[in-house]
Amino acid sequence: MSLVKNLIPESQYSTKCPYSMQPKGICIHNTANDATAINERNYMARADNLNEVSFHIVIDDKEAIQCIPFNRNAWHAGDGGNGQGNRNYIAVEICYSKSGGDRFIKAEQRAAKEVATLLKQYGWIINNVKKHQDFSNKYCPHRTLDMGWKRFLNMIQSELNALNETSTQTPPANSVGGIKVGSKVRVIGANYATGEVVPGWVKNNTYTVQQVNGNKCLLGDIVSWVYAKDLQVVSVGNTAPSTPKPSKRYLNLKSHMQRWAIYNEKGPYTTPYKIGDLKPAMFGGLSYEILGNPATDVYIIQTKDYGKVAIWAPRDNDSSITNNPIY
Numbered sequence: 023m024s025l026v027k028n029l030i031p032e033s034q035y036s037t038k039c040p041y042s043m044q045p046k047g048i049c050i051h052n053t054a055n056d057a058t059a060i061n062e063r064n065y066m067a068r069a070d071n072l073n074e075v076s077f078h079i080v081i082d083d084k085e086a087i088q089c090i091p092f093n094r095n096a097w098h099a100g101d102g103g104n105g106q107g108n109r110n111y112i113a114v115e116i117c118y119s120k121s122g123g124d125r126f127i128k129a130e131q132r133a134a135k136e137v138a139t140l141l142k143q144y145g146w147i148i149n150n151v152k153k154h155q156d157f158s159n160k161y162c163p164h165r166t167l168d169m170g171w172k173r174f175l176n177m178i179q180s181e182l183n184a185l186n187e188t189s190t191q192t193p194p195a196n197s198v199g200g201i202k203v204g205s206k207v208r209v210i211g212a213n214y215a216t217g218e219v220v221p222g223w224v225k226n227n228t229y230t231v232q233q234v235n236g237n238k239c240l241l242g243d244i245v246s247w248v249y250a251k252d253l254q255v256v257s258v259g260n261t262a263p264s265t266p267k268p269s270k271r272y273l274n275l276k277s278h279m280q281r282w283a284i285y286n287e288k289g290p291y292t293t294p295y296k297i298g299d300l301k302p303a304m305f306g307g308l309s310y311e312i313l314g315n316p317a318t319d320v321y322i323i324q325t326k327d328y329g330k331v332a333i334w335a336p337r338d339n340d341s342s343i344t345n346n347p348i349y
């Protein structure tokens with residue numbers, strides 16, 4: 023929706039998000055303090071902060087900040103080094119839960135929107151939303167629970183419904199920025215739509231577009247939604263493979279030839295019927311595109327003086343046939 027990406031420095035990854043992760047869902051927390059989202063982010067980013075405590079997203083009434091890539095874990099669920107929550111869930115912290123009030127209400131609303139956006143992005147449903155309490159016995163997200171967990175899930179669901187409605191109202195685009203389903207593309211942008219850093223091996227490969235939705239494309243093989251602006255089309259999909267254009271061939275009359283007889287296009291191609299002479303020597307050699315080949319060693323060419331004519335050029339040292347004109 024309006025997720026601001028402000029990742030912690032990579033030097034913090036070994037402490038805050040050491041493992042790679044394929045997220046299975048979202049885990050909701052309350053910060054239990056009154057700090058702003060940016061302060062929460064900056065505290066986690068500090069080089070001297072070596073606590074194994076971390077989160078992916080922090081949200082207050084003004085903004086939602088992504089601090090850790092979604093393909094790395096975070097330490098938030100209190101269920102240990104190999105815990106489901108710690109190793110598989112995107113952690114969302116909602117600010118101002120200590121004192122509550124209007125800014126907490128707004129932060130929660132913003133959180134519902136962001137969570138719904140993630141559900142849609144990952145193709146998840148409301149059951150993919152968990153609370154910290156589901157993974158360990160901590161009463162978190164404390165204020166959200168006090169106010170009603172089911173109420174918060176309903177907020178997310180209605181945001182999700184709204185997102186799905188808008189996407190069904192607009193006919194599904196089958197093309198964006200010249201990219202279609204079936205297009206072969208290369209990832210050139212800096213980031214996935216979901217915020218991950220694009221690894222080098224992804225950039226080095228080409229991918230087939232499986233789906234197009236809005237301004238994003240689902241890539242096969244890595245199964246990830248990527249902004250169309252971060253893609254470069256290698257080949258356009260959904261078109262029959264184009265037959266390679268036959269390359270042009272040229273007849274080159276070498277420069278030692280003073281005269282070269284030409285004939286009517288339709289023949290006969292024998293000396294008594296010649297209609298004129300070309301003078302290769304005068305021009306330092308002459309090259310003509312071959313337009314036809316009506317008989318063995320007979321070629322149709324376009325001349326300036328005689329129009330379209332036939333010429334007899336046996337394969338010997340007086341002429342050559344090449345892909346590019348020599349003269």
Ligand SMILES: [Zn+2]
Nearest residue numbers: 051052154162
């Ligand atoms: Zn928590």
